[in-house]
Amino acid sequence: MKQINTVIFVITFLILASIVSDAQVKTYKIALPDGATARLGKGRIHDMQYTADGTRIAASTSMGIWIYDATTFNPLYLLRKHTKHADHLSFSPDGKILASADIRGAIHIWDIDTGKHKKKLKNQLSVLSMTFNKNGDTLGVVTSYNTVLLWDTNTWDIKQEFRGVLKIMEQSAMSVAISPDNFLVGTGNLDSSITLSDPVIAVNRQMNKTHGDSYTRSVAFNQDETLLASASSGDIRIWNTKTGEQKQRIRGIRGIGRLVFSPDGNLLACASLLGKIHLFHVDTGKKFRVFTGHSGGALRIAFSSDMRTISSAGLDGSIRIWNVLTGEQIHAIEEHFGNFSCFDVSPDGKTVVAPTHDLTVCKWNLTSAKVEKTFNKEGHFSVAEIAFDPTGNIIATASHGKFISLWDSETGKLLKILHGHDDHLSSVMFSPDSRTIVSGSDDTTVRLWDTETYKKKQVLIGHEEAVTCVAYSPDGTIIASGSVDDTIRLWDADTGEEKDVLAGHESDVVDLAFSPTGDKIASVALSSEIFVWHVGSNELDKVIHAGNSSIASVVFHPNGRVVAIGCNKGDVELISVESEQSLHKFSGHLKQVTDLGFASDGNKLVSRSSDGVLYVWDVSGVVK
Incomplete structure (x- = not known):
């Protein structure tokens, strides 16, 4: 009997291990485009929120919005619609709807149960802060040009609009918050003052004191909007929103960043640009706990609804989950790096x-x-x-x-x-x-x-104008340089003497590459054409037309017979130099592909787009 139980246990363990392994593979591969084997990094974090029930964590990044299971910490969805990263996230009180907004004014509505996109709201004004009200029937948005918009969450039509009621532009607001009940607006200003505004009755009131010589970096309301916290480089202040009086002043914190109240309003969390997260008692202003673990600045913080955990996102590429009572780190979600400016393959x-x-x-x-x-x-x-x-x-x-x-x-x-x-x-x-x-x-x-x-x-x-790109020939004897002056110049690598000027492009030469044998140069100039030059005669050998896309990057495959191009619409395309035909197109980037690089064996191609996302593509089945 003991042996039977042991066998059953082993079989059960192996099945569970297989399920976990499959789940890990599935989540690791989540939302990869066709042909991509990996994305490098999960994106730099710009905002982070828990659902009200504490079961989900949303992290807005330079790559998209990741939705994580708050228990297993596995990724569930990657939501991608914004052409620029979403700066603001807000969950509906029931946790079923997520609103995301970016600085360009795009507001997207998502179904969290399915990860499906529901709607894009009509708005052209930059979003500065956003929240659902407590019963979830209204989404309040603070925009540029001193405007507050209220959307009906049943119809997603604007039901109220308050224009010109704020002083955001006049006071050079550096931070903005909107409360979840009456949609009060708090702003921290360049002159270190704090303004409390009620858009409904068009009243703006200054708090009784300022932060002195430093601008106000962050403002935050508690849930019942009776308190407003503000932070400068030197201190944190807590204000009574009814009287404008200062209730607490907290000093001695270096690198103060984002502020967040706990759901019950008893604690105030502060993210430090030095990597620490500080918790303070609101009533006394005394420090409750300090969380240390980030090796870079802490960018965002969020409490779970039950207040057992607090999450922090840092420049070290991690989201860290902390036990509020013990101060211990429960888990870390790694590799939230992104916003890459370029790359190279070894x-x-x-x-x-x-x-x-x-x-x-x-x-x-x-x-x-x-x-x-x-x-x-x-x-x-x-x-x-x-x-x-x-x-x-x-x-x-x-x-x-x-x-x-x-x-x-x-x-x-x-x-x-x-x-x-x-x-x-x-x-x-x-x-x-x-x-x-x-x-x-x-x-x-x-x-x-x-x-x-x-x-x-x-x-x-x-x-005659800025140099945009340079390259050595494989034998090291020639240097090629491309420029905004529409030309490519060839230089003797030993003497520095100009050997020739290759003219033909009608706009800025943005990228060029030598073939592996050094007998050809491919160049692109933000048009739909690839110029292929013969090195030696320095004559234009051919012009390859690549559809209607504007091309921003080009590189030769190690076999020399194929070039990869990066296009302004986000596509990566492989083209035969001899036949001038497209061999394959990889789609996945949302913006212009600015950088390309093959692995030395030619089986993998890495691409980078202007939104800082890196993909690795399997080209082994395309290029023989």
């Missing part, structure tokens, strides 16, 4: 490195699609291009800060910063022998740098 085809528009640079394992390492950039300047050296040991970044940074790819240690350009850098690449770096800049020059001495070797002058 020479061995095993690694992708991609900087974000924040401080973080991510190194991904291309096989597992997992983050191997992160390190921080030297500053908040955006990186226009990133490149491995041929050994894969060094990474170079071309910065909008007018400099090139060199990094150890294994440790993430900053090795050197190269200064010399007079304007933003647009492009960077190592020579095939690793001895030279070539860079292009908005200052119209191409510059060569010695990788041993870190000294500038040559300045190549010829372009």
